[in-house]
Amino acid sequence: xxVTNINVIGANLFxxxxxGTIDMVMLFxxxxxxxxxxxxxxxxxxxxxxxxxxxxxxCVQAITASIISLLTLGLFVLIIWRLCVxxxxxxxxxxxxxxxxxxxxxxxxxxxxxxxxxxxxxLHEFLSSLARVIKR
Amino acid sequence: MSPxxxxxxxxxxxxxxxxxxxxxxxxxxxxxxxGFAYLSTPGAALGLLARDxxxxxxxxxxxxxPMFILMGSFAFAVGISRRLYDTAYxxxxxxxxxxxxxxxxxxxxxxxxxxxxxxxxxxxGKIALPEMKxxxxxxxxxxxxxxxxxxxxxxxxxxxxxxxxxxxxxESIGKLFIAxxxxxxxxxxxxxxxxxxxxxxxxxxxxxxxxxSWRKKAVALTGIIETLALFALAIGGLFAGLFSPTMxxxxxxxxxxxxxxxxxKLTWQTFFEAAKDGLQxxxxxxxxxxxxxxxxxxxxxxxxxxxxAEWLEGLPLPTxxxxxxxxxxxxxxxxxxxxxxxxxxxxxxFYPVLTALNVDLIWxxxxxxxxxxxxxxxxPVGVNVFVIKGIAPDIPIExxxxxxxxxxxxxxxxxIILMAFPQIATFLxxxxxx
Numbered sequence: 001x002x003v004t005n006i007n008v009i010g011a012n013l014f015x016x017x018x019x020g021t022i023d024m025v026m027l028f029x030x031x032x033x034x035x036x037x038x039x040x041x042x043x044x045x046x047x048x049x050x051x052x053x054x055x056x057x058x059c060v061q062a063i064t065a066s067i068i069s070l071l072t073l074g075l076f077v078l079i080i081w082r083l084c085v086x087x088x089x090x091x092x093x094x095x096x097x098x099x100x101x102x103x104x105x106x107x108x109x110x111x112x113x114x115x116x117x118x119x120x121x122x123l124h125e126f127l128s129s130l131a132r133v134i135k136r
Numbered sequence: 137m138s139p140x141x142x143x144x145x146x147x148x149x150x151x152x153x154x155x156x157x158x159x160x161x162x163x164x165x166x167x168x169x170x171g172f173a174y175l176s177t178p179g180a181a182l183g184l185l186a187r188d189x190x191x192x193x194x195x196x197x198x199x200x201x202p203m204f205i206l207m208g209s210f211a212f213a214v215g216i217s218r219r220l221y222d223t224a225y226x227x228x229x230x231x232x233x234x235x236x237x238x239x240x241x242x243x244x245x246x247x248x249x250x251x252x253x254x255x256x257x258x259x260x261g262k263i264a265l266p267e268m269k270x271x272x273x274x275x276x277x278x279x280x281x282x283x284x285x286x287x288x289x290x291x292x293x294x295x296x297x298x299x300x301x302x303x304x305x306x307e308s309i310g311k312l313f314i315a316x317x318x319x320x321x322x323x324x325x326x327x328x329x330x331x332x333x334x335x336x337x338x339x340x341x342x343x344x345x346x347x348x349s350w351r352k353k354a355v356a357l358t359g360i361i362e363t364l365a366l367f368a369l370a371i372g373g374l375f376a377g378l379f380s381p382t383m384x385x386x387x388x389x390x391x392x393x394x395x396x397x398x399x400x401k402l403t404w405q406t407f408f409e410a411a412k413d414g415l416q417x418x419x420x421x422x423x424x425x426x427x428x429x430x431x432x433x434x435x436x437x438x439x440x441x442x443x444x445a446e447w448l449e450g451l452p453l454p455t456x457x458x459x460x461x462x463x464x465x466x467x468x469x470x471x472x473x474x475x476x477x478x479x480x481x482x483x484x485x486f487y488p489v490l491t492a493l494n495v496d497l498i499w500x501x502x503x504x505x506x507x508x509x510x511x512x513x514x515x516p517v518g519v520n521v522f523v524i525k526g527i528a529p530d531i532p533i534e535x536x537x538x539x540x541x542x543x544x545x546x547x548x549x550x551x552i553i554l555m556a557f558p559q560i561a562t563f564l565x566x567x568x569x570x
């Protein structure tokens with residue numbers, strides 16, 4: 001927001017836009033969103049459909065929660081792995097942003113790193129629901 | 137197995153994942169990845185998964201979403217919503233159901249600086265529900281009004297749903313925003329009339345408040361100056377071609393902060409809380425879009441959208457009849473999905489049909505938002521109703537759902553009017569330069 005406003009003021013008042021604004025906005029957004037994901041997951045802000053599961057018996061709820069957590073964990077493990085591969089390809093290919101020429105590969109590794117807490121949150125959800133299944 | 141059959145099975149699996157409470161974003165990414173891997177190669181799907189997520193998170197066109205979400209969060213944090221409500225109440229409080237009409241008007245006003253229906257419902261619910269309780273308003277009417285009027289947040293610009301629609305269909309976000317103005321005003325009027333007639337038939341549901349003098353009314357108008365200024369700055373700048381959508385959102389968010397500073401309502405704590413809330417909501421929306429992109433690639437390779445387009449085009453129906461069928465599918469989808477999820481899932485499927493039929497996508501975007509509004513207040517997945525239940529935990533959810541039905545009729549009437557007179561939505565975009 002700050003970068004965009006500096007650019008707006010610079011471009012409109014001083015005819016001197018901030019160089020690389022688009023690159024900076026893109027990269028800030030990437031990092032901010034990636035690192036916010038685990039907290040968003042913890043506070044339950046990701047939209048879920050609640051109509052069916054809440055009507056099922058507690059035991060069935062725990063079993064479905066375990067399966068879903070396991071599938072989600074698998075998805076995020078794949079995401080982390082492939083983001084590292086993507087980061088490596090950016091690194092070896094020397095890919096940079098279009099105008100400010102900022103190297104992109106640290107950001108791909110950064111998003112992969114930010115996904116590790118997401119995996120931990122999902123793993124915790126999986127273990128909790130598994131414990132609920134075993135208790136019953 | 138043919139690609140189309142695989143695609144249909146994929147949609148079925150996706151619905152099962154939704155019903156098993158998997159977050160919508162993750163379900164779309166997982167099913168999209170698995171389906172793409174089956175129809176092409178696992179290697180190609182693995183490459184697609186990481187690249188889609190990376191590209192969506194770092195997409196400059198999508199940066200408009202966090203900017204407008206931040207603008208709404210900051211506007212709430214610095215008390216603009218409270219002042220809007222006070223102004224509306226001073227003007228219409230003495231009417232039957234005055235507090236509920238004031239809630240509708242305040243929601244419309246807050247919708248002009250906030251692009252989310254849940255945020256509008258939550259914001260106004262926190263302010264209006266205790267007031268209505270104090271004046272012995274009927275719980276069903278009070279909660280139903282806030283849940284329904286909150287949906288104005290995604291119709292009156294700015295609108296996160298219209299932004300996402302614009303990105304998915306490559307339509308101008310500025311034109312989509314401006315197209316929502318007249319329909320938003322029409323719907324606000326229909327909601328206010330709905331409340332008025334309900335209270336005219338049964339005055340005990342919404343007793344009138346104390347009358348206020350014209351002098352007091354005139355003074356109260358200062359409460360909407362900030363909203364008008366923010367709207368003129370962000371949406372006006374966008375409409376005039378001064379700003380890109382991202383710039384408009386950023387300028388609006390900065391404007392809300394400056395208002396907070398000028399009014400001495402902005403502290404470090406409110407700033408961080410609002411920024412944190414805005415970031416989390418943005419994360420949720422961008423993840424849905426990333427998941428939808430992966431799923432969209434699967435749908436494209438399955439050829440379902442193209443087969444569906446050919447089938448619908450071949451139907452012996454006029455264009456409006458086919459559009460009616462599509463709108464009906466969105467309406468049914470709205471029962472089970474949030475407006476945002478519905479749009480990211482269904483638009484890629486129906487986009488080829490709509491373009492083949494030469495449907496005005498700006499107009500269709502407004503229609504889809506109206507249908508999405510019905511979805512966020514109807515059972516079983518009425519997100520706004522759940523938000524209101526969170527604010528008023530003592531009121532049974534069935535009561536809130538009962539309260540939204542008169543407003544559902546208003547929404548249906550508004551949709552029919554817009555289908556009969558598309559000019560209501562398409563008139564203003566003709567003047568937009570961005």
